[in-house]
Amino acid sequence: MDLFPDIEIVKTAAARIAPYVHRTPVFTSATVDRICGKQVFFKCESLQKVGAFKARGAVNAVLSLAESDFQSYKNGENCVITHSSGNHAAALAYAARCRGIKAHVVMPENAPPVKKAAVAGYGARITYTESTQEAREKALDEIVALTGAVFVHPYNDYRVIAGQATAALELMEQVPGLTTIIAPVGGGGLLSGTALSVSALQPGTEVIGAEPEGADDAFRSLQAGKIIPLTNPRTIADGLRTSLGDLTFPIIYKHVGAILTASEEAIMEAMRLTWERMKLVIEPSAALPLAALMTKTGRVKGDKIGLIVSGGNADLDHPPWLKS
């Protein structure tokens, strides 16, 4: 089942998830083009189901599971499980609903109410724990033992990576001839998927990862040639506070041309520019590609640039520019 996602597997994933996810639109802005001195194309995964590209990977993973993957004899129903307080939790809940099975989500009890509501809104059962790694892994193991739920990792899973790869597949169809495609990098699911699609279909197009200066483990990992775990992340980009996985790192190491970092100020500025001029609500993590492009324009090859805008689940009560 869990094969290395070559381009045929990515195309199969695209067909599998098509009934359940949006073919998201690509937007442009004359203002952004002028600022960057390049043609810039925004692939708006902020307008995806559950407000983030994560729907692609979660739906592909859940729909790919064979009946034999479930141990549903334990409680009479098939279910999937993850621990997350972010977009993957909502995505997995949505994916389970698409297949008509149950989802469990283990969440820290101090997760934002809006995130809890989103996950509950898609019908998942939530188990709250303390916010330590140990507490949530223990809770997850207990539920798996009790229910036979299948664990779906947020990024370190080939089925998830194949799903995330479909965003770049669409973007290349929608905008032929891109010279560079930039995606944010946290755990690396989106970036590795993007790299797989682009290297297979348009090897002349450079793939770049964009990451906060305050969470630059991907930059350091590519320098070192091995995974350098992220410690003490300091960034408003809450979706990017994770380390690369052992499945995502090798793909990124092989196919990604560069990791560009952006300051917190640049992230905020790019986020605000997108809200203000493009009228699109995007979350901090989704601003990374534009932030990197705006501050390191000279490092980006060519003049026809695709940016993957990863998600739109921003906290409307606390826009970062209003922080005191």
Add this chain to the structure above:
Amino acid sequence: MDLFPDIEIVKTAAARIAPYVHRTPVFTSATVDRICGKQVFFKCESLQKVGAFKARGAVNAVLSLAESDFQSYKNGENCVITHSSGNHAAALAYAARCRGIKAHVVMPENAPPVKKAAVAGYGARITYTESTQEAREKALDEIVALTGAVFVHPYNDYRVIAGQATAALELMEQVPGLTTIIAPVGGGGLLSGTALSVSALQPGTEVIGAEPEGADDAFRSLQAGKIIPLTNPRTIADGLRTSLGDLTFPIIYKHVGAILTASEEAIMEAMRLTWERMKLVIEPSAALPLAALMTKTGRVKGDKIGLIVSGGNADLDHPPWLKS
């Protein structure tokens, strides 16, 4: 030049402005459909040039002017002028740039810096006055006497109305079979234009105006059968604090089925819902159709509803839900 805009004139306007304005997309939301119990289609003029439908009317008016309309001998160049601190000011500046002529805008000196910057960014000359009606009319008259600039009214102008009418024209093409179309109403340019297009092409489709309870002059005018001027408006919907004009009122009186009002709370809730679930930045005025639909669902015929989302120029430093 300034003929009553029948549907042929509206179609001519659509062709005239097509190179300069976006054919804006139509978005849907499963969440909104569930809340309203209807299929709801958002015509996103928030994604229009200058961030509002006003680009349509201003571009049509400016491109419609004959050389003989200008008195350019006075200062050697053709120019247009308006007084506004809102979207029409930016739209007129943009329209003048499209034609390659100058724009003057008379603005109160206490206008928000972001509005001043937008108008200046499109290359208009700004004259600041006190914020009284007398001061700005005096300033406008002086500039007209000096420069021969042609005054373009924000809504009480058939060329402007014909331009605004093109939004509904597109919406009917994009979504066949709408049972009702709802547009916000301030001065009535957008609503009268919408009514003209819809009554000519789909007379079975009801047109509804949506207006704040605290600025309900259109509601009262339709009741009275004559224009009741707006006094002391109290609403966050800054684009709707204007009275109907003598050109817009008769069209609305003849072709609009109802004016529905919405409370400030409902406007804010609809605005926030659009940001949060649809990931679209819209301004308070643009939330009126959804606010009216959500609070007066029973008053809206049929179950396939088009909403004209008028603009996206919200103040990102002061989202209304963060007001103390």
